[in-house]
Amino acid sequence: MWIAYKTIIVKEILRFSRIWVQTIFPPIITTSLYLLIFGGLMGQRIGVMQGVDYLHFIIPGIILMTVIQNSYANTVSSFFLAKFNHSIEELLVSPVPYWVILLGYISGGVARGLAVGISVLITVYLFVDFEINNFFIAFTTFLLTAILFSLAGFINAVFAQSFDDITIVPTFILMPMTYLGGMFYSVEILPQFWQDVSKFNPIYYMVDSFRLGFFGTSTSDLLTSMSVLIVMIVILAALAFYLLKKGVNIKT
C-alpha cells in the first residue's frame, strides 16, 4: 500500500512539475501584481487594518488564496483527466484500496498547494519584510486549507462530466467565497449583517487563523477556526471516500 501511495503522489508531483509554467509560475506573477497594486499603490491610502499596515495585512490572504486555488485545481484537473482519458482504470484494476487512491490524490493537491504557497511566500519576501508570529498556527492552517480544498476539488471531479464542469465551481462558488472571506479586508469593517453572513463562509476562518499565525491578531478564536476546518475536512473526506468506493461516475 505504501508503494502504491508513493507511486500516486510521485506521479502527481511529476505531473504538475512538468507543466510548471501553467501551475507554479502564474501565481507568482499574480501575487506580485496584487502586492504592487493593492499593497503598494492602494495600501498607502488605506493605511492600517486590524492593527497592521495594509501591505502586510493582505499577505496571508494572498498566500492562502493561491493555496486554495491550486490545491483545488490540482485534484479537480488530475482526477477529471484520469476519468476523461480512462487512465483511472489503471488504478481500478490494481489492488489499491480506495482510501489509498483518495489519499494519493489529496496528497498531490496538498503538494501543489505547498509548492505554490512556498513559491509565493518567497516572492512576497522579495517585496516586503515580515516575520511569522506563530509558525505552528500558520503552517497548520496552511496544511488544513490545502487538504480541505484538495478534497473539494476531488468531489467536483467525481461529478464533472465535461471540462466546463470543472471550471464552474471555481469561478462561481470558490472565487466569490475567497474574496468575501476577508482576504483583502477585515470583516470588522462590514455592517453587522454581513459580518454575521461571513461567519458561514469557511474561508473566513482559514484566513483569520492564518492571519493569527502571521500577526497574532484575529477576529475569531483559534479553536472555532480550527474546529470549522477539521469538521469540514472530515465531512468532505467521508463524502469523497463514499463516492469513490461506490464508483459514482467511475464505475457503472
Add this chain to the structure above:
Amino acid sequence: MPVALSIQNLTKTYSNNLVALKGINLNVEQGDFFALLGSNGAGKTTAIGIICGLLNKTSGSVEVLGINQGDQANEVKRLIGLMPQEFNFNPFEPIEEILINQAGYHGITRTDAKKQAEILLKKMQLWDKRSNIAKSLSGGMKRRLMLARALIHQPQILILDEPTAGVDVEIRRSMWAYLKELNANGMTIILTTHYLEEAESLCRNIAILNEGAMIEQTSMKKLLSKANQQVLILENSKKLPQEITANNFNYERLDDYSLQVILGSEVSITEVLQVLSGQGIDINHIRSTQNRLETLFLCLTNKTNKKDFS
C-alpha cells in the same frame, strides 16, 4: 485441471435498464487459452469489466483461482492482467513511466519495476521509445504498450480484449507467438477478438456470447467439427466450359474462370476435383471464402442461415 475462472449466474443491468448479461455461466481451466467471442454488444467487455473490477455486477458470482471477487476484490486484481479494448493510459505520460506506475500500484518497487519494464518494452520492440509520451506512438505500438502494462506484475491470468485490433499482420503474428509462449509457460489467457482466425489459431476452448446470453461453451475442436459445410472458390487457368455436370455438389459460376462450390459433409474436395477433371476442367487454385469459425459464429449468433449447419 483446476479452475482459473468460474462465473456463476452473472447478470448485469445498466442504469438505463439495458440488460448486458443474462445470468451467464463460464468456467475456464488453469493454463487454458480461451476465446470469448460475441458480436458487438454481446456482453464480452461487460463480463471482462466485472471480472477485473471496472464494473459493478447486478448479481451472480465470480471466482478467480478459487477467490471470490465480491469478497476479496483486491486479491483477485493481483492475479489478473487486463489489456482493454480502448486505450486507457495518460497520453502525455512517457511509456516507461506508465509501466513503472502500474507496477507501483501492484506494490512493486521502482527498482524492480524498471527491470521488468525494460524486459517487456524490449520484448514489445518499444525500448527505443521508452522516453516518448504515449500519444506519440502508433496504434499498433499503443496496443503493445497495453500488453506490456498488463504483464508488468506477472499475472497468472491474462485477459485480452481485442488485443490485435488495428495491428499490422507482421506485428499481429509476433504478438500471437508471444502469447503462445506465455501460455506454454502456464499463463491462463482469455481472449476476445473479432479476428476469428486469431481465436481459431490460438485458443483451445471457446465460449460464445450472444445478446448477453452464453450460447456455446466447448472446445475449439468440437465446435469446428460442427461445421459440415464449406464454401470454396475453384479457379481454372483456362476458360470454363458452358455446361458443367455436377450431381453430388452445388456450384455457382462466378466468371469464365472460377466456380464457387458448396461442399457438404457427404462429398469431399477430392471427389469434386475428380468430377471436374472428368470434364476437362483442371483446377489450379482453391481458396476458402470464409474462415470455418467465422461461418459457425455467424450461424450460432443468427447472422446467417442455420440450416447450413447440423
